[in-house]
Amino acid sequence: MAAEVLAAGGVRVDLFDAMPSVGRKFLLAGKGGLNLTHSEALDGFLGRYGARRVAVEALLQSFGPQALRAWAQGLGVGTFVGSSGRVFPSDLKAAPLLRAWLHRLRVAGVRFHMRHRWTGWREGAAAVGEAPQTLRFDTPHGEIDASADAVVLALGGGSWARLGSDGAWAPWLMAKGVDVAPLQPSNCGFEVARVGADVGAEVGANISADGTLQPGWTEYFRSRFAGHPMKTVALAMQAPDGRALSQAGEFVITQWGVEGSLVYALSAPVRDVIARDGHATVHIDLQPGRTAEFVRDEVARPRGSRSLATHLKSRLGLDGVKAALLHELLAREVIADAQRLAVAIKALPLTLIAARPIDEAISTAGGVRFEALDEGLMLRELPGVFCAGEMLDWAAPTGGYLLTACFASGEAAGAGALRRLAGCQH
Numbered sequence: 001m002a003a004e005v006l007a008a009g010g011v012r013v014d015l016f017d018a019m020p021s022v023g024r025k026f027l028l029a030g031k032g033g034l035n036l037t038h039s040e041a042l043d044g045f046l047g048r049y050g051a052r053r054v055a056v057e058a059l060l061q062s063f064g065p066q067a068l069r070a071w072a073q074g075l076g077v078g079t080f081v082g083s084s085g086r087v088f089p090s091d092l093k094a095a096p097l098l099r100a101w102l103h104r105l106r107v108a109g110v111r112f113h114m115r116h117r118w119t120g121w122r123e124g125a126a127a128v129g130e131a132p133q134t135l136r137f138d139t140p141h142g143e144i145d146a147s148a149d150a151v152v153l154a155l156g157g158g159s160w161a162r163l164g165s166d167g168a169w170a171p172w173l174m175a176k177g178v179d180v181a182p183l184q185p186s187n188c189g190f191e192v193a194r195v196g197a198d199v200g201a202e203v204g205a206n207i208s209a210d211g212t213l214q215p216g217w218t219e220y221f222r223s224r225f226a227g228h229p230m231k232t233v234a235l236a237m238q239a240p241d242g243r244a245l246s247q248a249g250e251f252v253i254t255q256w257g258v259e260g261s262l263v264y265a266l267s268a269p270v271r272d273v274i275a276r277d278g279h280a281t282v283h284i285d286l287q288p289g290r291t292a293e294f295v296r297d298e299v300a301r302p303r304g305s306r307s308l309a310t311h312l313k314s315r316l317g318l319d320g321v322k323a324a325l326l327h328e329l330l331a332r333e334v335i336a337d338a339q340r341l342a343v344a345i346k347a348l349p350l351t352l353i354a355a356r357p358i359d360e361a362i363s364t365a366g367g368v369r370f371e372a373l374d375e376g377l378m379l380r381e382l383p384g385v386f387c388a389g390e391m392l393d394w395a396a397p398t399g400g401y402l403l404t405a406c407f408a409s410g411e412a413a414g415a416g417a418l419r420r421l422a423g424c425q426h
């Protein structure tokens with residue numbers, strides 16, 4: 001986006017990327033149906049950026065969700081609003097959009113330099129902040145230098161390193177005095193604590209007797225249910241600031257725990273509570289459309305000679321992975337007590353003990369703090385160097401909020417660089 005704005009402003013743009021081709025994570029995002037942005041009203045939309053709402057709002061004012069949809073349309077790719085309010089390209093794919101975009105950039109004169117890994121500035125040349133700056137790149141043909149009057153860094157976060165974004169830039173910028181919040185997994189899966197009969201857990205006390213948390217599902221549950229979706233359920237938890245959070249949606253049982261959009265939505269508070277307490281408990285509502293009283297009455301109905309499994313299936317439609325999860329997470333005496341079982345069906349405690357590694361995360365929290373940037377996204381410590389995208393310190397749930405903020409910040413950094421070049425003597 002920065003390249004597009006700069007080229008449209010008549011600037012010669014050289015675009016360097018460490019990978020053999022650009023936009024690899026963008027293409028990967030397209031595999032699940034590229035969720036470009038979201039259709040919800042701006043106030044709700046901005047709320048998704050939490051503590052960074054004000055900073056992101058400034059960016060979205062010039063390039064918000066509507067502008068993004070219009071931009072895609074301008075590249076010949078229409079968009080539609082899905083039933084969840086999420087916005088997708090009409091064919092759900094990223095490749096046609098990327099292809100059309102790259103064509104436009106090439107026509108505008110942007111020169112692409114692939115397999116050029118930026119490694120910092122050439123010391124001894126003009127100091128950073130003085131134009132032209134000399135950048136160093138590792139290439140298949142050895143190290144090269146390149147000079148520029150302005151530099152936009154859009155190096156991504158720290159997940160899926162094999163697609164190019166490895167977060168290696170963070171210490172390099174910190175060494176120049178730039179304030180960078182540590183990169184952390186965001187929109188990530190979590191490992192669960194082992195509970196169930198083998199560690200004698202109780203509802204609300206699913207930590208083993210000696211206080212240690214064993215990781216993972218029981219072998220029985222893991223081998224049968226890893227990969228199974230939990231839909232539609234709700235997750236509730238207490239945020240670190242004491243607020244009660246609750247959201248309905250879907251998640252997936254994995255080999256080591258849980259992942260998927262509903263888990264991602266709570267990943268920031270879960271991560272913070274784990275950092276504070278060593279573990280975080282979320283409560284799963286297996287019957288979000290039904291009241292606690294209804295569930296209690298249905299569970300308490302006489303079941304005659306029918307098994308509990310048949311009873312729960314016929315009265316509440318609870319079977320498969322949901323029924324198995326009750327057995328996985330509850331002690332036998334809780335299952336046997338209709339009242340306690342009914343409570344657990346509406347609030348099944350699941351203990352999460354660790355985020356999955358950052359490389360597996362959909363996105364990364366942390367990065368260059370907005371306080372380190374001016375309103376044009378130029379680094380205060382390094383005049384002439386701008387930053388955009390996921391490498392900035394904002395985070396948001398999935399739903400199109402990630403790409404929207406990346407596009408908007410790219411546009412803002414390009415515009416900021418253009419303004420600086422317009423005032424530049426070179």
Ligand SMILES: Cc1cc2nc3c(=O)[nH]c(=O)nc-3n(C[C@H](O)[C@H](O)[C@H](O)COP(=O)(O)OP(=O)(O)OC[C@H]3O[C@@H](n4cnc5c(N)ncnc54)[C@H](O)[C@@H]3O)c2cc1C
Nearest residue numbers: 017018025029035117118155156164165389390400402403
């Ligand atoms: C599986 C998956 C699905 C996703 N789906 C969605 C979705 O549907 N909707 C949504 O909004 N978001 C989605 N995201 C998130 C979204 O893709 C990212 O937030 C976005 O791509 C980040 O854009 P970026 O340009 O900041 O960084 P990146 O896309 O990571 O690009 C950074 C670029 O910088 C290059 N680079 C890094 N370091 C160097 C260096 N030293 N020298 C040269 N080049 C370097 C990399 O090679 C890379 O090309 C998804 C992410 C994943 C992993």
